[in-house]
Amino acid sequence: MDTFFISHGSPTLSIDERMPARHFLMSWKSKFLSTDPKAILMVSAHWDKPELAVNSINGPNNTIHDFYGFPKPMYEIKYSAPGAPELANRVKELLKKGGFGKVEEDKKRGLDHGAWVPLMFMYPEANIPVCQLSVQSDKDGTYHYNVGKALSSLREEGVLIVGSGSATHNLRLLGPDHVPPPSWAVNFDKWLTESLLNGRHEDVKHYEEKGPAAKTAHPEPEHYYPLLVALGAAGEDAKAELIHHSWSNSSLSYSSYKFQTA
Template identity: 40%
Template structure:
């Protein structure tokens, strides 16, 4: 069975786990938490592994993590002490990591490999919600530091065979990511950006969809929504891997005045 590919929001820092007693997050984050919590049940079958591309890992050449990602990489700052003791102890998957490297090199991409880097919060924060039992192996893939959108779509296309091999491909970022602005005054502009991005992402023609999303910086308010686009680039990989199938927005909400969406391909 062919799995879809996903682009999901990973929230802000450890936003779902701010209560040291394990209580629910701030109400602002609860719809996003519910969306992430339902991801695995929404699939046609449980994946045997997850390949996750986070907006928090960039390398000169695309790099596959072939280790277990432990200890975690707490790459957020200024949060309560208990949020630096979170755990998500899922195993890695060396066979999937090797398959990722094989597919990308077969498509002409130089691929690095490493085993020591901890999984960053673009991995463990959404996965603690989506896979709380940490019982699905995970492989992380970096972005390429040049953040070239067309090349990241091509990376995704090269990875598409994984969808028929039981591997769920997840891009983890944020559809709006401007840390310098927040509040209700942002929402009208963020809504316009989100509407334009969604129209491009869900274009019914796959070739036109890819071209429109690759030209994301031509959309209204593009550089306001993303002063730097690392949180948008995981979307490119998920879109590329999604192939010729339909594309839908399956999540939309407002947090901190931002309009935030999630997308599903195939």
């Protein structure tokens, strides 16, 4: 099974019918993955911890509304997909085997908006078990690529691995939708796509050195690292495909990718 990186962008995606990324996600099953996975492993930018952690939920996942100052209807959305404790155990097993040591198991945490916003359009029935894996912003890109590499066998077990972040993410430099994206965002977004499509995985791992205006595009790394987990899980010879590209808030890129396994 292929792996994916989804730029989830602004949480207003959950209610704004004008956003192109919303329609991209609604077409998921017809265009990108016609067979339902047995379970989904979501690697979201919005679960950032010092150590690796998985949520292991028996019963439905809670919907975490981890944003502030948005319209009331957004706080009323529920995405109660079942938890995936068996997958959580399998993730822990594979990461330990891969040399990552102890993985924390959280039996209470549900799905943050980096997980449930895209999933509510990809799988609106909310009937596929979902487990979340954290990122570690104090680690580097190679570390997260190797996390994905350790989990690569899940693809053969019917598990869909999705990294959820943003191709560009600088909340201080957002603007109105009608303002064209600034050069720093365009240049980094273009570099990322070209690097992935041409198989320059080492450059992608070391984006902060190789990518133009990388520190402006990603002042903090947590929205970039889910991409590296998904890429690593697809294998060293994975082929990337750009499956969606749009902008919102002037500088927020929704570039999303499929990583096809060799």
